[in-house]
Amino acid sequence: MATVIANARIVTPTAVERGSVVVEGDRITAVAPSDPPEHPERRIDADGNYLLPGLIDLHGDDVERHVFPRPEARVPTDEALAACDRATVAAGITTKFHAVAFEETPDENRSLHLARELRDRIADADGQLARHRCHARCEVSDADCVETVLRAVDGGDVSLVSLMNHAPGGAQFDDVDSFERRYADGSGTADWDVDAFAERRDCDESVRRERTKRVVERARAAGIPVASHDDETAEDVERVHRHGVAISEFPTTAAAAERASDLGMTTAMGAPNLVRGGSLWDNLDARTAAAADALDVLCSDYRPESLVSAAFVDTGEPLPERVARVTAAPADAVGLDDRGRVEPGTLADLVLVDPTPRPTVRRVFVGGREVYRIGSR
Incomplete structure (x- = not known):
């Protein structure tokens, strides 16, 4: 199932970029400045929170x-x-x-x-x-x-x-x-x-x-x-x-x-x-x-x-x-070249973090599967 995590502040290896991450299966397939034109099967609004690699x-x-x-x-x-x-x-x-x-x-x-x-x-x-x-x-x-x-x-x-x-x-x-x-x-x-x-x-x-x-x-x-x-x-x-x-x-x-x-x-x-x-x-x-x-x-x-x-x-x-x-x-x-970065082709191990008032983990994805969430959104 294709999933888009939209409206996120994506922490890439070199910058923080506002945009979306597309996940298919257990991998990241795209990092885009806005929602992709296709309609995903699932869209998650990051609500402006930081999206980090797991x-x-x-x-x-x-x-x-x-x-x-x-x-x-x-x-x-x-x-x-x-x-x-x-x-x-x-x-x-x-x-x-x-x-x-x-x-x-x-x-x-x-x-x-x-x-x-x-x-x-x-x-x-x-x-x-x-x-x-x-x-x-x-x-x-x-x-x-x-x-x-x-x-x-x-x-x-x-x-x-x-x-x-x-x-x-x-x-x-x-x-x-x-x-x-x-x-x-x-x-x-x-x-x-x-x-x-x-x-x-x-x-x-x-x-x-x-x-x-x-x-x-x-x-x-x-x-x-x-x-x-x-x-x-x-x-x-x-x-x-x-x-x-x-x-x-x-x-x-x-x-x-x-x-x-x-x-x-x-x-x-x-x-x-x-x-x-x-x-x-x-x-x-x-x-x-x-x-x-x-x-x-x-x-x-x-x-x-x-x-x-x-x-x-x-x-x-x-x-x-x-x-x-x-x-x-x-x-x-330790030679794990398939994770640790929000880039196409890497494992979709991702973490949404709300930075205020203190860093709080809101959602966690492991291999594209949501395994943890705070709140109903």
């Missing part, structure tokens, strides 16, 4: 809170994914990379068993509203985590891998004390032995580098992009770049972000960072990275609705550039 989220870990809304309250995985799916489209996200933690951290309700279960359910997510993929977060300080991710890569049910180093002396923890303070604060397991956990994570740097090399080589051989997480220094970035890592995810300092940009890597940061005006952990401010031209992609991280809000935060840049950080740029970073 948002693409490369790192969202909110599914964990759907599985465990409280530390001791476990929701069945299928039910949790269904709830997460609905929240995803309500946030305007049409392609979601679930950042699944492949690690054994009982105090955060994370386990390799749950990671494998989520991976399997995401791979079988037929009938969901959005498009779902698995982003495997690989804790390189833990041998079991690395081996599990390697098997997931070989199994073909992973679309993105990121390399984590949550260990004493890593980017987030200066020493064992800071590491133990962080993990001792959790409330998921009463008999949590944080000392033993710290000892298990505290492996030699040469071991972590060898594991990094193995994961990157296997992922690249399978055509899976790889990101490094929490890069702290220019040297950190240079090292992973030599291995073939193409994405620097959540760099913690300006030096790391700028070096990644210089090397042609994609820099990805959290949309909540931009929306709230700074990092929760006093790391690099996303606005600072944007001002230095070292911010390419924004991810929802822990808050899905922050993605559309971030596109409308005034950073002094044109709206198409800000929208690209949550649409075209993430698509390019």
Whole structure:
């Protein structure tokens, strides 16, 4: 059925244009300055709202809170994914990379068993509203985590891998004390032995580098992009770049972000960072990275609705550039050339956004099918 979304402010890769978008089947077939002369089978009045490509989220870990809304309250995985799916489209996200933690951290309700279960359910997510993929977060300080991710890569049910180093002396923890303070604060397991956990994570740097090399080589051989997480220094970035890592995810300092940009890597940061005006952990401010031209992609991280809000935060840049950080740029970073732009031939994944008084998702289309709507129009 042919559908025309008319009277929209269409955010193209280069401009905002008043006009209409024609959808046939699951594809955009035309972008026109006015209604096409043919009478469509369905006409939707956008009422002057912004029409964006469907948002693409490369790192969202909110599914964990759907599985465990409280530390001791476990929701069945299928039910949790269904709830997460609905929240995803309500946030305007049409392609979601679930950042699944492949690690054994009982105090955060994370386990390799749950990671494998989520991976399997995401791979079988037929009938969901959005498009779902698995982003495997690989804790390189833990041998079991690395081996599990390697098997997931070989199994073909992973679309993105990121390399984590949550260990004493890593980017987030200066020493064992800071590491133990962080993990001792959790409330998921009463008999949590944080000392033993710290000892298990505290492996030699040469071991972590060898594991990094193995994961990157296997992922690249399978055509899976790889990101490094929490890069702290220019040297950190240079090292992973030599291995073939193409994405620097959540760099913690300006030096790391700028070096990644210089090397042609994609820099990805959290949309909540931009929306709230700074990092929760006093790391690099996303606005600072944007001002230095070292911010390419924004991810929802822990808050899905922050993605559309971030596109409308005034950073002094044109709206198409800000929208690209949550649409075209993430698509390019992971090789999805069929989405992320309002152009003929691309998937009809589209979002209507009312910008006032705050950005609100009004309608969402996935493959030309309307999956979400506020109001009766």
